[in-house]
Amino acid sequence: MKILEADFVLTCNEEFEIIRKGAVAFEATIVEVGESEHLKAKYPDATHIFTPPHSIIMPGLINAHVHLEFSANATMLHYGDFIPWLQSVIKHREYLSQMATTELIAEKLQLMLRSGTTSLGAISSFGADLEACAQTAQRVVFFNEVLGSNPGTVDAMYGDFLGRYHQSKDEASSTFFPAIAIHSPYSTHPILAKKAIELSFADQTPLSTHFMESLAEREWIDEGKGDFTQFLTAFNPYAKPMCSASEFLELFNSTPALFTHGVHASDKEYAHMASCHGTLTHCPMSNRLLGVGALDLEAASKHAINLTVGTDGLSSNISLSLWDELRAALMMHTNSPLEALSKTLIKAVTCNASKALNLPVGKLEKSLLADIIVATLPQEVDSLEQLPVQLILHTHQTHLTFINGELVC
Numbered sequence: 367m368k369i370l371e372a373d374f375v376l377t378c379n380e381e382f383e384i385i386r387k388g389a390v391a392f393e394a395t396i397v398e399v400g401e402s403e404h405l406k407a408k409y410p411d412a413t414h415i416f417t418p419p420h421s422i423i424m425p426g427l428i429n430a431h432v433h434l435e436f437s438a439n440a441t442m443l444h445y446g447d448f449i450p451w452l453q454s455v456i457k458h459r460e461y462l463s464q465m466a467t468t469e470l471i472a473e474k475l476q477l478m479l480r481s482g483t484t485s486l487g488a489i490s491s492f493g494a495d496l497e498a499c500a501q502t503a504q505r506v507v508f509f510n511e512v513l514g515s516n517p518g519t520v521d522a523m524y525g526d527f528l529g530r531y532h533q534s535k536d537e538a539s540s541t542f543f544p545a546i547a548i549h550s551p552y553s554t555h556p557i558l559a560k561k562a563i564e565l566s567f568a569d570q571t572p573l574s575t576h577f578m579e580s581l582a583e584r585e586w587i588d589e590g591k592g593d594f595t596q597f598l599t600a601f602n603p604y605a606k607p608m609c610s611a612s613e614f615l616e617l618f619n620s621t622p623a624l625f626t627h628g629v630h631a632s633d634k635e636y637a638h639m640a641s642c643h644g645t646l647t648h649c650p651m652s653n654r655l656l657g658v659g660a661l662d663l664e665a666a667s668k669h670a671i672n673l674t675v676g677t678d679g680l681s682s683n684i685s686l687s688l689w690d691e692l693r694a695a696l697m698m699h700t701n702s703p704l705e706a707l708s709k710t711l712i713k714a715v716t717c718n719a720s721k722a723l724n725l726p727v728g729k730l731e732k733s734l735l736a737d738i739i740v741a742t743l744p745q746e747v748d749s750l751e752q753l754p755v756q757l758i759l760h761t762h763q764t765h766l767t768f769i770n771g772e773l774v775c
Contacts, residue, residue, distance in 0.1 A: 367392070367411070367413070368412060368414075369389050369391045370423055370740070370766075371388070371414065373421055377399060377731065378425050379729050384753060390405075390730055391408075391409055391412060394735065394770045395734060396732055415766070417742065417765060418742050418765065421765060423730070425728050426484025426767065426769065428487075428715055429485070430624060430675065430715075430722055431624065431674070431677070432686060439680050445657075445682075446655075451656050451682065452597065466494060468497045477687075478504070481686075481689055481763055482763070484505065484767065485504055485506070485737065487624070487676070490511060493530040500539070503774045505727070508544055509547035510530045511548075512549065514555060515555050517555055524558055524562070541769075545572040545574070546569075546572075546574075549575070550577065551609060552598070556613070563617055563621055574626065577615075577635075579627035581593075581630055581659070587607050590606055590607050612635075615642075621642075622644055623642075625639055628648075629660065630659070639669070640671045644671065645672040645673070645718070649675070651691055652678035667710075673710065673718055674715070675691055687762070689758065689761045695711055708755045708757075709754050716729065737768065739764045740767075743757070
């Protein structure tokens, strides 16, 4: 058994308990959390791990939504507006896919690990990230994505998805979990979405989808017009919305899902997500770079929707670090009180995300798996209320990272 000691233990439980001069006793799972002197006396034969001054022990971070297949992008894609960005993705997709080798994706996963991300929800469109995700030290919920709007190709698109899904099932392990994603209401035919959702329900996998990311999506789904008109009719001159927003949401009534973005969701749609035990995943950096606006956190929280945070991918971000993402969120939501927002964001990448992805981690609590990180601040913090704020502002990499109780970096 090991006992990890630090100036603070941030449990990330529902009460957001913070323990001064705290410690965690653990093996592969957490044995006990409490004051360091108490745990040292109770477990005298344990191996003690000491941390530098101003250190904080907390659960490993969980990135609920990340695309790794565009990890080769740096400056090739167009930022500032959603449709020009989407056009640039299509233009450069083949080149960027070729450059996103297993080795490159593994390198990005390692960088994420060094910044404290011990679990992630990987959205996989083509399966090119399967090998790297199956081999990484992190826990990966691997969302095989299905899309296709042409009713004549539904069977072919479902067959392609099914092949990728079964490949991922062959890699299933104690840290790799095959899952299912529906791309969006504007890109996935309801028949295709329904088949995939039924499979998710049968296999009891996590489920994810993009929803109401842009104003263009909102106008297209509601009225069949706007910026998506020219874009979609270039592929199909007879293109029209395949379902209403409410019809799309109703597909998820019996299977809780992670709804990513939701920037242009309505109050009624937030209520629907909450009623079907859905999760809202916020990607602030991506939203800013694609010019889609800012999520209305107050409107979403009114319905007590489970909130998580994701980095999206390097197609619409410059970093896969959740600390960078949380800093962006602090600066984006200027109407939210800083201390309260900091707590909300830290819970979004720990206990809330573990609930959404159905992982037994995300809190420092007895019997949960010992995925633990240590962050070290440059100076002392004068109040517990300020600790989450300073943690977000000053953390870039971890001092120590444990997965299943084993030191991984």
